[in-house]
Each structure stands twice: as C-alpha cells, then as structure tokens.
Amino acid sequence: MIRYLAKRLSYYAVLLVVAVFLAYALSCTALGPRAYFEAKQPRPSAAAVDRQLTALNINDRTPVVERFATWADGLVFHADLGRTIHNTSVNEEFGRRIWVSLRLLLIGSLLGMALGVAGGAWSAVKQYRISDRTLTVFSFVLLSTPVFLVALLLKNGAIAAKNAAGHEVIPFTGYETPNLAGGLGAHLGDWALHLLLPTLSLALGGLATYSRYQRSTMLDVLGSDYLRTAEAKGLTRTRALLKHGLRTAVIPMSTMFAYSFLGIFTGAAFTETIFGWHGMGEWFIQAINEQDINAVVAVNLFAAVVILAAGFLADALHAALDPRVRY
C-alpha cells in the first residue's frame, strides 16, 4: 500500500508542477496589470510603469517563461509567492486568508460527507418509507440549487430573522464579531455561530450529492448474500449492516470524494464572498478584478494543492477500505 501511495504521490507532484506553470502562463496572458497602472491618476510615465511592473515581476514585456522562472525560484528557495499589485507581500495575505478558507473547507466537506453517508445509508435501509422519500425529495431540490443560491437564501433568511426579531439572531457577515469582549468560551461560541450559515451552505450540497450515491451503493449491498450470511451467523441486523454493509458500500464513495471536492472548493469561493469572509475565494475574485497576477496564481496554487490532497486522501481511503487494492 505504501508503494502504491508513493506512486500516486509522485504522479500528483508532476501534475502539480505542470498545472501551476499552465495557470501561471494563463494568468499572464489573460490579465493586464499594465492597464491597471496606466489607469492610475495622475498617470505615471511609461518608464515608471515599466519599472514598477518589473519590480513586481509582472511585466508583460518579459517572456512568460522567464517570469515563471523568477517566481518559481522565489517559491522553491525562499518560500516567497511574490508581491501583490499593491506591492504588499502575497505570503502575508496568503497566511492570513488560508485559515479562514481551510476552516470552512474542512468542516464543510467533512460534515457534508458524514451527513450524506449516514443519510444515504439510512435512506437505503428504510427504502420507500416516509424518511427515505423525504430525504430523496430534499436532496433532489438541493442538487438543483447552485451553492451560491443556497448561500444567498440562507443569508436572506438570516436577514429576515434579524428584521423580525429586531436584532441579529444568526450572524451572516464575517467570521467573528469584531472587538468581542469575554473569555475563550465566548470567542469559541462566537466563531461557531459565524461558521453556522457558511458551513451549512457547503455541507447541504455535500449531503445531497453523497446521500444519493450512498443510497444506491447501499441498496446494491443490501441484497447481497454475504449480508444474509452475516446475519445468519448471529450478528444483529444493525451490526451486520454497519460492519459488513456500510464498509463495502462506502468504497465507491472514496472516488466521489475526490471529484466532489472540486465542487466544494468552488462553492467555498462563493460562500466566502457572499458571507463576507476574507478567505481565498474572495481574494481570488478581487484579484481578478484588480489584474493581480501573483495573487491569482497563489490562489490557484492553493486550489491545486488542496484538491490533490483530497485526491490523495481518497486514494489512501480507498486502499485502506478495499482489501483488493494491493499494488
């Protein structure tokens, strides 16, 4: 298994390098920081703009490969992601925002997966009962609602609740109350409350997707002979389902996890922007509008690493759960 995982990891490393180069080249050709500087008031001289662009390593007159070499050199040897278009450090901004995003991504995706697997398995066991039908309808509607719309609806709900109650019931902007007094407990509670709506908008999508797939894989397993055997040898229905049924039914889901993480990442970018979280997604949208190449590339790098990590995790999960994987 270790050898198999090592092989996957080296493949992912190659993918990462090629992908980051392509993203860099694409950002360089698509974004125009020169126009951004030339539009400044008072208008700087052409030489000044050139000097500024070169200093930030985003001068479009330098070949892309050369710029990439400078950038990669900084990244590999000094762990430096370059400067933003406002001549501040990308690293600093990156460090500030990464935890905001990871908090949302990790809790949202894990919660969505856990709820989806549990809900789907439950639904399969209770096939055609009221609980199964309710969950099916619920997940169908959710699957048909884009994440940004789910987030907007939750936010509108929170605004309506605020207007009805006269004060903020559930916070819907930012990830903490500024200048909050009180001890650690108060802060943790405040964080959790702020996490509620953004996490929910991500987790609901996960719940809908996973529960549909889990339901069908679980249904296939439920009719199997080995489950009947497990019960015949004396296991209770619940134990047999958990030990023999669920484990087998979860295996195909590990592949799903890698794919659906793409969607969750995009969803997180929307949720952050809508709920006013200063995370990577919000930064990305802002950076594109400001023609900030280095920031855009930094977010892409983050996305690629997070998604490959999810893929690797899915590989490991698959190898751990499925005894047939022996490479």
Added chain:
Amino acid sequence: MTTTVLTDTVPVPAGDPAPSGRLRLVLARLTAARGVLVGAAIVLLLFLLAFLGPYLTPWDYATPNYTAIRQPPSAEHWFGTNGIGQDVFAQTVRGLQKSLVIGLLVALFSTVLASLVGACAGYFGGWTDRALMFLVDLMLIFPSFLIIAIVSPKLRGTGWLAFVLLLGLFNWMITARVVRSMTLSLKEREFVRAASFMGVRPFRIILRHILPNVSSFLIIDATITVGGAVMSEAALSYFGFGVRAPDVSLGTLLAAGTGDAPVFPWLFYFAAALLVLFVLAVNLIGDGLRDALDPTADAGRPARTARRPRRRNP
C-alpha cells in the same frame, strides 16, 4: 442493442433505430415513471415560457419605465419592475431563454468532446491513452470556475458564445473518463474485433460501434449536464465572469436582484425559482432515463424490493 449488433455481421448504420422490443421497453419504463413525465412537462413549459413569453407582454426587457420604479407584481407588470423601471417578467423570460440555450449548447458540446476523447483514449490505448488521461487529470486539478474566471477578462466584448465554448471546454473530463473505461471493455467484444479484422478504420469503428453502445450513458449524462451547465452559467454570471450586459441571463438577474432581495423580493425570487425549477426538472428526466435505459436494471426500481424480503424493524 448489443445483442442485435452481435448477431449482425454487417455493421449497423449509426442512425438505425433500436429494435422495437427494446424501444418499447424503454418507452414503457419512461411513461411508467412519473418523474420523467413531470420533468418533461416542466421543461416543455419553461421552454414555451422562455420563447413565447416575450410576445405575451407589451414591455421590452431593456426599456426603462421611469413612472413605475420598483413596483410590486401587478396586472400590468406581472413580476413587478426593477430599480430603473424595467419589467421584471420581460427580463426573466429573456434571461431564462439565454440560460436554457447556454445549458443545451454546453451539454451538446461537452458530451461530443467527452465521447470522442474518451473513446479515442480507450480504443487506441498506449501513449494516446496516457496523454489524454494526463490532460484529463491536469484539467481536473483546478476548479473550472477559477480558469474560466481568469480567462473571462479576455472575452469582454466577444459575446456569450465564447462563454459557451469555455464552459463546454471545462466540463467534459469526468464523462470522458467513464466513456474510456466503457470503451476498454467494448474493445474486447466480438463485434468490435470482427470489424477491426475486416479492416474497418478505427475512427469508423469508434463512430459506428463504440459510441452507439455507450449512447445510453451519454444521453443520461448529457441530460444531467444541461442542469449543471445552467447552474455554472448562473454562478459565473452572478460573480461577473459570465454573461454580460447587454445580454441578460438568470445569473445576471440574480446578481442584480441580490441586494434588494430582503426588501423587494420579486427582483430575486422569480429568477431563483425558475432556475431551481428548470434544473430540478432536468434532473428528474435524467434520473428517469437512467432507470429506463440502464440495461442492468431489471424493470425499474420496484423490482429491487421484490428480490429482497421486506423486513420489519426488530
């Protein structure tokens, strides 16, 4: 379909209809499934609304009416008016029209691309396979939203067709993988080998023998993709990376209405409801098609319970 192809020594023309037995079975299953009928009815109604709607109202989607600003829905303005007095009904049907067209075109484009890439990778194997699958992995590293957003400033002024191409270009990878693995097993089947030994050229085999045999999957997948594309379009347009003025789509309408939603709900919820309704209907059709076309399904879902003794709770 596979069984007839097996007994047929002459290659079946691609357009040949399925044998009546199977066709009848599929049709029977489709009409028996309520979801498909409901979904198809909703989709049909929405298409009628999108394309006939503009003729139902005297208002134009772009012309402002300064005497009626932010009016709630009334007999005159069915969906109310927005901040500069434009008729929201006219705008919504116009946006719906664009979103539907974009969804269909993206699904068509990406399904064609996915089936060609997947079938080539699976059929040719070797380096073609490796190169194409590397490309798939590479494109799956980034969420397509990021790449489309980066490219979108370049597209300013090119109109929405370029946007369709872009959406399709980043939407085929997972489907291609599935087509590839299906091709891998089809390649070993007798009718494909027979054709290749007879000297039929590879591309002809792919078009005439491989793709017709994965068509069930492709139809289902394309249906689901329509819904997905409409959602992607809405999301990208919402953040300003997709459809742009003077074009309107459901996404741009949602973006324009968001801020006003708590106070002037008609600016937001009509577009939102139509978006969800359409995607829901498409998903219902996709789900029903899966049950009807899937050769491994016995006879739709109810058969599954028949195989398994119904248990009471212990």
